[in-house]
Amino acid sequence: MKPIHLIGVLALVLSLAACGSHSNEDGHGHEGTDEHAGAEAPEQGAHGGRLLKQDGYAVELAIAEDGTPPKYQAWLYKGDAPLPATAGTVEVRLTRLGNVAENHRLEPMPDGSLMADSVVGEPHSFDVEVLATVAGARLRWTYPSYEGRTVIAAEVATRSGIKVEPAGPGVIADQHEVQGLLTPIEGRVAEVTARFPGPIRSLRANVGDEVSARQALATIESNLSLSNYTVTAPISGVVTARNASVGGIASADTALFEIADLSQLWVDLHIFGADAQHIRPGVPVTVTRMSDGATVETTLERVLPGTATASQSTVARATIDNSDGLWRPGTAVKARITVERKPAELVVPLSALQTFRDWDVVFVRVGDTYEVRPVELGKRDGERVEILSGLDKGDQVVSEQSYLIKADIEKSGASHDH
Known part of the structure; x- marks a missing residue:
């Protein structure tokens, strides 16, 4: 649920006043x-x-x-x-x-x-x-x-996007946030060269074109036989470079095209310091594209033995599927590596957390009444936090738009200084 706009907050405040919110x-x-x-x-x-x-x-x-x-x-x-x-x-x-x-x-x-x-x-x-x-x-x-108590009619809460869910057991993941880069997989990039030198008579592919193995890419006139021959693609993939023009001279030393199979890509992730000691192959990884937030799930395949010279980081590598072609080599990404998942007796979403006075709190709903609950927090990951005390299993905790409950309680003067 996306946060509602300011006009929505103002509307909620007016609605609460109309429906008799009090404390x-x-x-x-x-x-x-x-x-x-x-x-x-x-x-x-x-x-x-x-x-x-x-x-x-x-x-x-x-x-x-x-x-x-x-x-x-x-x-x-x-x-x-x-x-x-x-x-x-x-x-x-x-x-x-x-x-x-x-x-x-x-x-x-x-x-x-x-x-x-x-x-x-x-x-x-x-x-x-x-x-x-x-x-x-x-x-x-x-x-x-x-x-720390207020009353909000059910229809007002629904209209404002306020949602609750029961506190209960869950899993807290030991996660590491890292950054990295997408690169083509070694062995899946090929250079296309002329077998015999001679003038280039035709070119049949441009950068960005998808080509199939053995597809004709160029026609060359051999200087030796003075006859034309066809240059074909050695692999299927995408043309990533074209270093030739019609009328130019082809030679065995200069690639006419570069083709890359981008149906899969490597994700090279940079891990710094002691974190490298905790990360092992086989653990799940969530990769997020920085440009638009798109994500893909994969598994860490290996931790490379060397150290990246420039950054002095350890490189961990995973592979992602790119059959739709939406991920591009050179793209900067961030990733969440889940090293371990530990069960917890009581968890709530991070979105439920607020501060009230000097407490960490959540808000509990009973009927149309909402009330603050100071809580002692344990471990957390990117989505959930462990509750050590302050809640009971099954308590209905505000999981979305909790800041609106806080705002209404503070507006109505339902707090005091200790």
């Missing part, structure tokens, strides 16, 4: 709001956390991050008066996108707060339920706290 920005740290953008921010307590009030009691809830992995922290109040941590209990129940449940029980700390021992994983985007007892009173609050 909620945190009030403090990771504490989200339960209203849409522009609504009044939640009340904050003395420690900068969200202040939850009910029946004359209050719980101030925050996510502590300074010097510790993100963990829930709370303070208890009766009215405006602080209470000791032992005066109650707090439990935070989270429901993440896809109905994934997560519980955090907070325990009293020496500093007078309550803190969970469990870490709140990224993204901090969920529906929150807080259950507390304060001085014997049972209290409950619920609110959404979203970040």
Whole structure:
């Protein structure tokens, strides 16, 4: 899928606004709001956390991050008066996108707060339920706290070229990117010369003509017999040079024509440094023509024993089929040599990757909702990247136009600074 033009991006933004794309920005740290953008921010307590009030009691809830992995922290109040941590209990129940449940029980700390021992994983985007007892009173609050999340109607996503595919097992290739040149195969180039010297009476082929073996190419008048004889093509191929003209003198020392069989061509690839130690014959090669991006698959046949004098590179050679004549000797190419293919438990396309804050991320879709997922990356090749953590098998990952999801989340203010 080709990237859509700027006008398409503008159209998407307008469509998203019309269909009610939304997400909620945190009030403090990771504490989200339960209203849409522009609504009044939640009340904050003395420690900068969200202040939850009910029946004359209050719980101030925050996510502590300074010097510790993100963990829930709370303070208890009766009215405006602080209470000791032992005066109650707090439990935070989270429901993440896809109905994934997560519980955090907070325990009293020496500093007078309550803190969970469990870490709140990224993204901090969920529906929150807080259950507390304060001085014997049972209290409950619920609110959404979203970040890195947006809603895009299915028809808008389809129109914008947004596609998803499930994260799953795959193969990561150990690949080397190299450059090279197409050359005729040795033994498939022939020079056509006169058997006897004499005037050239006719020429029947021009540069670029395809000729067959034993096809007549020229008529020469022999200086010895004064009779005409025919010069024929020794091989089938393409005339690559003509060094004669009618009325000129042919001699055995000067080629009249050069013919090359270009139905196959060598690809001479230049490999530098230590890469040459890892590349062996028999591995697959993808050759790409630099001029227009056309590709052809082949196999590496040999690594030449010498070193190219000018570049001090090792030359690896493959052969490509050129029966259609579209590849030409002297053409510069690049190639991807696949040395090894290793299975990976979880991979996604490279096109799924984006950055969000200081994370490497992908975007996961559940229904019409899209949400950021920070991921730990492993090995990658030219098409895929291994995911070490942050995704589960089967997660529906945006594989095309992922930058549009990022743009919409950033536009709607669904991110915050840590």
